[in-house]
Amino acid sequence: MDPIQIIILIMAIELALYLASNASPRVRDALSRIGLEPIPLGILIKRRSSGEALDRFRGSRSARVFFTLGIPVMAASMVIFYLFVYIVGIDFVARYIRASSYGGETPSPPLVPIIPGLTITGMDIVYLLIAIGVSVTLHELGHAIAAKAEHLRLKSYGAGLFLFMPLAFVELEEEEILRSRRLTAGRILSGGVLMNMVLFVIFAGAMILALMLAPLAGVSQGVIVDSIEKGSLADRSGISPGLLIQSINGTPIRSIEDFMRYRAYIASREPVYLDIRGIYPNGTRYSSIIYKPENITRLGIYLSLAPLGFGLSTGALVHVWGDGYSRLYWLEEILRIFLWISIVSISLAVINAAPLFITDGGKLLDTLLPRRLSKPLQIITTAGFILIFALSLANFIS
Incomplete structure (x- = not known):
């Protein structure tokens, strides 16, 4: 299936x-x-308990110190949200209205809806579900641990599915939180955002570190030929799919960036010679000096990249030895999962920090500001966000 x-x-x-x-x-x-x-459009696995498994954090001073960090982290995430809404979002709305009123091409939306089968396909759907499950579970766990550290009771906790999206939840005594000291409420309400930011730093850092340290283990971002245009310069020169390009004119090619430096050279309207050397998976060596006349501006090869998601990609991860090379598909898939978890985690942190009606940021505003100030701010922010999302969705559908 x-x-x-x-x-x-x-x-x-x-x-x-x-x-x-x-x-x-x-x-x-x-x-x-x-x-x-069972609930409309989903199902919950619910446990009514005070959360005995988390009792080790009850009154924990170190937990309180840790979750105090969540308050500036939530403030920074809120700033990121407003920068996005009022700089990127408002500019998009203005250009969209102008294009709709006077004609012209509509601008690219700042938000792209995640629709399985349309905007994401294949294994990315599975990786999205994994990322949501991990991010949401850690988010709710942050609230639960912070509440335990403040001696507050958990009404219930659990996990489930909404449509096909995994979810987790922790029910706290909200009135008890709102009656707490501002610092206590701040720790609890920002606990989820803090955990998501920690998750983002861990997985984004691990992905970057893996790519940086890969050469030490003999792994490189190889430039592999995926296909050849029939009758092209590459085709006439005997290049076949599967060739790992190792050097051009004596310069080692260890990444897509290395190859792209030669792309302008190849695309020039001047005659050039290209000394291309490489290896096939079975160990067969390729070496040829190709003459590119001035009226040809391309070799006619398509490269095989490792897609990470969100339009990002890297060179194919390969391990080369004397008898050939092997492509490390398993490592590419791990990095893909890491990227999904990173993106979903920081997105969840920023959205939850925003002062919307249903978010932690909105609840935090209710504890810090008088109601006559917090509610109008939440109304304006929520309306702006819905407008940007609705126009982004309309633009995508059209």
Whole structure:
């Protein structure tokens, strides 16, 4: 089954359980006894407990010190959100309205909706679900640990699915939080944002570190020929798919950037000679001096890249030895997962820090500012965000 079929199956099971539990009290009681609670468009695995597993953090001074860091982190995330909304977002709305009123090409949206099967496909759907599951679970765990450190009670906790998206939740006594000291409320409400930022730093750092240290383990970002244009200069020179280009005119090619430096050289309207050397996976060596006349501006090769997601890619990760080379697909997939977790984590942190009606940032404003100030600010921010998202979605659909 492909990812889309799995998503459809999951949503069908959710709908069946919800309809069955509404139609039959016996089914509802049976599901409740095993901790399942069907909801519209999803299902929850709910535990009503004070969270004994987290009791080790009750009153923890080190936990309080750690989560105090969440307050400046949430403030910084809120600034990032406003910079995005009021610099990027408002500019997009203005250009979109101008293009709609007077004609012309609509601007590229600052937000691209994640729609499985359309904006993301294949294994990226699976990696997205993994990233959401990890990010949301750590976010809620941050709230729970911070609350335990402040001696507050957890009403319930659990996990589940909304449509096909994994979710986790922790129910706290919100009135108790709002009645707490501002510093206490700040630690608890910013705990999720802090955990997401920590997650972002860990996975983004691990991805960058892996790419930096890979050459020490004999792994490089290889330039591999994926396909050849029939009748092109490369085709006439005997280049075949699978060739790992190792040098051009004596200069080692260890990354896409190295190859791109020669692209302008190849595209020039001047006759040049190209001494291209490389190796195939089976160990066959390639070496040829190719003459490029002035009326040809391309070799006619397409490169095989390692897609990471969000339009980002890197050179194919390869390990070369005397008898050939092997492509490390497993390492490319790990880096892909790391990128998804990094992007989802920082996105969740910034959105939750924003003073919207349903976010931690909105609740924090309620504890710091009088209601006559916090509510108008949340209304303006929420309306602006919805407008930008709606126009981005409309632009994408059109």
